[in-house]
Amino acid sequence: MTAAAARVEIAPSVLASDFLHLGDAVRAAETGGADRLHLDVMDGRFVPNISFGSPIVEAIRRHTGMFLEAHLMVVAPEDQVTTFAEAGADLITVHAEVSPHLYRTLQHIHDHGKRAGVAINPATHWHAVEEVLDLADLVLVMTVSPGFGGQEFIGQMLPKIERVRAEIDRRGLDTDIEVDGGINQETVRRVVGAGARVLVAGTSVYGASGGVDEAIRRLRETGSAGLAT
Ligand code: DX5
Ligand code: ZN
Secondary structure (H helix, E strand, O other): OOHHHOOOEEEEEHHHOOHHHHHHHHHHHHHOOOOOEEEEEEEOOOOOOEOOOHHHHHHHHHHOOOOEEEEEEOOOHHHOHHHHHHHOOOEEEEEHHHOOOHHHHHHHHHHOOOEEEEEEOOOOOOHHHHOOOOOOOEEEEEOOOOOOOOOOOOHHHHHHHHHHHHHHHHHOOOOEEEEEOOOOOOOHHHHHHHOOOEEEEOHHHHOOOOOHHHHHHHHHHHHHHHHHO
8 A cells, every 4th residue: 555545644743732731732632633743852953942852752651652753853863763762752753964874874763663754854855865765664844944833834845745755656665754844724735735644733733722632633634635636
């Protein structure tokens, strides 16, 4: 089965939640039917912001059975793979821009029995992941410049998503395509139409006036409608 035939998955990013009540945010995603939880790790070097590290991932792991994905926005991510694997992440995503030995790093993640993802910034050509498509379980196409939640979706990323989707389908792979940044009711249908299947959403889930459950349900509904188009 190719990923193109798969359903859409919603991955709330706790970055947009109230960190003083992180446990509530995790539970809300779980009871709201999220498919996975997106954990944004920022080091203040690869991106300007510092968010949280492996102790928080470990704490979340102790309290949920949800699939946890660690999006490592850090320099030298290869040095962090073991730490985040031991903290309990199920998927570890590293950025191509800071991974000169990307092939080996993805293998290293697999050696830990984890799923391996590779992310590319808006300014990075999709060719940066072309040679590792067969090895990666997931390609994360950033739809904002990483570092902060609540930014505006960059529409020029849609052709990039389409190109990655075309190549994955051409090779008959089941590599997931994830998008991250500015995903909401307006943009979700466009990214799914372009070929994305895993949708990260921070502000549009945790900042939703109708609550987390409702936001996840609506994103999934609108995204799934985009599958048919
Ligand atoms: C941005 C992070 C995102 C962020 C998305 O650097 O990688 O995961 O939480 O936030 P929204 O959905 O608010 O754009
Ligand atoms: Zn992220």
